[in-house]
Amino acid sequence: MSRACGGNGGVIINVSSMAGLMPAPQQPVYTATKCGVIGFTRAMAETSKRENYGVRINTMCPAFVNTPILKTIDEEENMGKYFKDRDAIRKMMSNFGILEPAAVADGLMKIIEDETLNGAVMKITKTKGIHFEDYATGYLQEVQEVVMRKDPEEANEEVTESRKC
Numbered sequence: 198m199s200r201a202c203g204g205n206g207g208v209i210i211n212v213s214s215m216a217g218l219m220p221a222p223q224q225p226v227y228t229a230t231k232c233g234v235i236g237f238t239r240a241m242a243e244t245s246k247r248e249n250y251g252v253r254i255n256t257m258c259p260a261f262v263n264t265p266i267l268k269t270i271d272e273e274e275n276m277g278k279y280f281k282d283r284d285a286i287r288k289m290m291s292n293f294g295i296l297e298p299a300a301v302a303d304g305l306m307k308i309i310e311d312e313t314l315n316g317a318v319m320k321i322t323k324t325k326g327i328h329f330e331d332y333a334t335g336y337l338q339e340v341q342e343v344v345m346r347k348d349p350e351e352a353n354e355e356v357t358e359s360r361k362c
């Protein structure tokens with residue numbers, strides 16, 4: 198797939214979850230895996246850009262979606278010690294609402310069609326629909342951008358100075 202390996206490029210869409218952005222106390226391992234998907238996607242997207250792979254790599258974070266996975270909260274062998282907390286998850290589902298799979302399909306199509314998207318973290322929620330996590334204004338992001346230009350010590354000083362204004 199990578200142009201660096203003779204492929205034609207393309208787009209990869211990794212499936213994370215809102216649980217990767219809003220830690221779910223009843224699903225710590227699931228949360229960790231979904232956070233990992235986000236970090237991996239963002240790192241690989243930058244690699245792809247730098248190495249000119251021609252591959253866009255993005256991730257989507259749907260909230261609760263009406264699929265069989267939602268029934269797993271009623272399975273003790275799946276929930277383990279958090280089985281007793283399933284009412285808290287049910288309450289979250291009721292508060293946040295449950296998306297239909299078509300909303301996820303819309304998100305997939307947007308990522309496929311919008312060729313400007315690389316390293317994007319798309320959120321899909323019942324209230325806001327499709328929108329994106331914004332990392333661009335964070336301090337660490339600023340440091341990282343400066344680090345690409347100079348050594349880490351100087352970069353930190355430059356960003357700290359700019360934050361004073």
Ligand SMILES: NC(=O)C1=CN([C@@H]2O[C@H](COP(=O)(O)OP(=O)(O)OC[C@H]3O[C@@H](n4cnc5c(N)ncnc54)[C@H](O)[C@@H]3O)[C@@H](O)[C@H]2O)C=CC1
Nearest residue numbers: 212213214215216257258259260261262263264265266267
């Ligand atoms: N339904 C939801 O509320 C949300 C789901 N997601 C993510 O979406 C993805 C798809 O989930 P759903 O379609 O909702 O769940 P699902 O339970 O309907 O489908 C999951 C599928 O993965 C397969 N599977 C499970 N373990 C596997 C393995 N080790 N190797 C190969 N296949 C395996 C299952 O057989 C099943 O067909 C998952 O990554 C899930 O974490 C993300 C956010 C919300």
Ligand SMILES: CC/C=C\C[C@H](O)[C@H](O)/C=C/C=C/C=C\C=C\C(=O)C/C=C\CCC(=O)O
Nearest residue numbers: 214215216219260261266267270293320322325
């Ligand atoms: C045990 C439950 C089984 C499966 C559910 C899946 O694991 C799924 O991946 C988990 C989803 C968790 C969603 C958590 C939070 C949802 C939040 C919202 O819907 C909206 C909240 C805030 C909106 C802010 C914003 O959109 O930026």
